[in-house]
Amino acid sequence: MMLRIRAHLRYGGDFELKVDHEWPLEGVTGLFGRSGCGKTTLLRLIAGLERIRGAAVSFGDQQWQQGSKFVPLHRRRIGLVFQEHSLLPHLSVEDNLLYGYRRTPALLRRLHPPEVSAMLGIEDLFGRRIDQLSGGQRQRVSLGRALLISPQLLLLDEPMAALDTQTRREIMPFLGHMAAESGVPIIMVSHSPDEIERLADRIVFLQDGLIQRIETLHESLARPDSPLFDDAGAVSVLEGFLGEAGEDGVRPFGPSEARLWVPEAEQASGSRPTRILIRARDVSLSLVDPHHISIQNHLPVTIERIDPPTDSRCVVACRTADGQLVLAEVTSRAVSQLGLEAGKSLYMLIKSVALLE
Amino acid sequence: MPLFAKPGRLLLPLTLMLLTTALHAGDPVRIAAASDLRYALDDIVNLYREVHPDTAIEVIYGSSGKMTTQIINGAPYDIFFSADIAFPQQLKEKGLTTTEPAVYAIGRIVIWSNTLNAAKLTLEDLTSDAITRVAIAQPAHAPYGLRAKEAMQAAGVWDAVQSKLVFGENIAHAAQMAESGAAQVGIIALSLARFPELARHDHYLIDNALHNPLTQGYVVTRRGGNMPEALAFAGFMATDKVHDIMIRYGFVMPE
């Protein structure tokens, strides 16, 4: 399903939004950029909450806005979740959840309360009042309410920005598998590289009202100048399946030829693919497979590329045995001492506790 | 709030209500009357009702000038009893009347007080320092107010009294100001001073040579011309019984 947007908006003297792009919607699209870059305006344009003159928006073969034609939000079948909790305060949890479901024609209902509440872990909240919910529960109910209209598209506007770290960790897994399980494409606005890396499949980079680039997460992680790396440095994302925890609580991740050991997280094991983030500065390189060392993860890799040093640090891109790309950040002195160059095989060492998020 | 639950149910009657402004069927005879008639005319109407119990009559009192303005602006009055026949004549010139303006009484003005013995007061006494407030009706639109002013001018006290004057909307209002004590003295209609509430106190009759006569005239309006009941009531005014009531209230009857 292609999303096509054309809009030009001048706001006050200094803000300008200029967009003429299209991209396929599948999985999660992250709309990434700093505050004030126009992310939320773009999202509101897609939703039809902002009627910008001369703009054109189409979703697949549906024209949502074109010339004088304008489909109002309530006919677009778009699920919306906002930053702050937006449950209707005069309704119970159940009535909030079913508000949209009841207004969705039976023929269009693909998602139903039992499966959605199981997906989001909100089965036990139905009888509660809104003010009896925690922040995380409210956000999960908001997600459930949006999913229950069986939307064609789900728009999330910084859904975790107002949550504390603990709650964010609680919500993240639900968001992670929601796209896959519901089959609804998602556009998520975020200014947090971490959220994008954990959730997005494709990223729209927005800067000063202009779309700089649209690329997949893997494309973005593979280039040294990715804006995702600006604040916290280079990061790699591995996708795989988590196995059952052993007696010591450590769980296997990924295929045997590129096995990582991960300390127990709250996530359930099973059939869902999971993402693991590895910060490049947590990765060491060794020419031999060392023994008698506390580091649990020793992966055989091949160097694919060494980026030019900045501030005497180099990012070394390595390919694992199962074909995934992992970045290591080392000093340029280490590169010359070990004689590192593209094509060289060596071992990558990652502390297990560094994989804990 | 059930009122707003089904706005549709209210819209129809409201629309009908706004559209039926033209229908005034079954209206009573509406009389606009100068305020000096407040008590005399009440008695006359009560008498008329005894004879014609089926005729509904409503009387609205005010100053003659205001009543004239209201009729010019479309007020729904059928008969107009003015304290000065000049007003009905104005209406006639504008084509707003059915009958010829006719004199029904000559009015008189008196000095009345709730606190002082008015019988011993003269117009000259009004200049005394003991009297600080004198109530009269608004001369601009109330004939009794205008005659009071003329009388004071003729007596040569107008300039001295002017700063003490308080003005009632009409002559009944001026009387009420004096009755309440807010003004020590009022120059009011004799017909009001004869009303039992006010008759408890004496009054001083002002010489009618000091002012133009209060020639009170009435007229059936153009609107009242279509109403047999209005014409019937107008005819009733010429009867002896009515004259008796008017005389009792101090009016002088025309020849």
Add this chain to the structure above:
Amino acid sequence: MYTFGPAEWQAIDVTLRLCLYTTIILLLLATPLAWWLAKGRSRGRDVVQAIVSLPLVLPPTVLGFYLLVAMGPRGILGKTLEDLGFHHLAFSFEGILIASILYSMPFAVQPLTEAFSHLGRRPVEVASSLGAGAIDRFGTVIFPLTRSGFVVAATLTFAHTMGEFGVILMLGGSIPGETRVLSVLIYDHAEAMNYEAAHSLSLMLLIFAFVTLLVVYSFTRRFQVVRL
């Protein structure tokens, strides 16, 4: 205690009808207007807000005078109506109804504008995204969340209409069963030195006004609690 006669009952009937119709019509008119004032972005809002609020500062006689001029048989409105075969509006119930609607406008518009601004745009956007059209949104989200604003607007409008005097006297005269409302009847009674009647009617209005304000204040207080 003085017992009410036909004149009093007639005035009570006229007054209650006037207050009720004014309140209903004004809420229907004020709701979209207040919504526009609270949510619109047009520059004309300040002008409209100022016009709506004029009766708060204008002497009733100014409004009464212009309405009399417009509605009388020689006025623009009155003449047009007469040409169309209707009666002109001066000195009629419909005339004072229109005057009351204009005169009480700020008392309906301001509480609603306040309530709508307070509501914010979020609940409405949420309801649209969940498939609710405009009327549906009003009934299931906007009205339930601003109910107190409606109660305050209705109560204030009703009470303020009951307290009207100047405009009605000027435009309506004092015609029994048509334009003689309680406040005008009290004036008439006082002028006729019928103090007993004036007193009992005044006392009735005094108590009514007090109870009304009590209701308004208790609602505005609860309103704030609900919003938190």
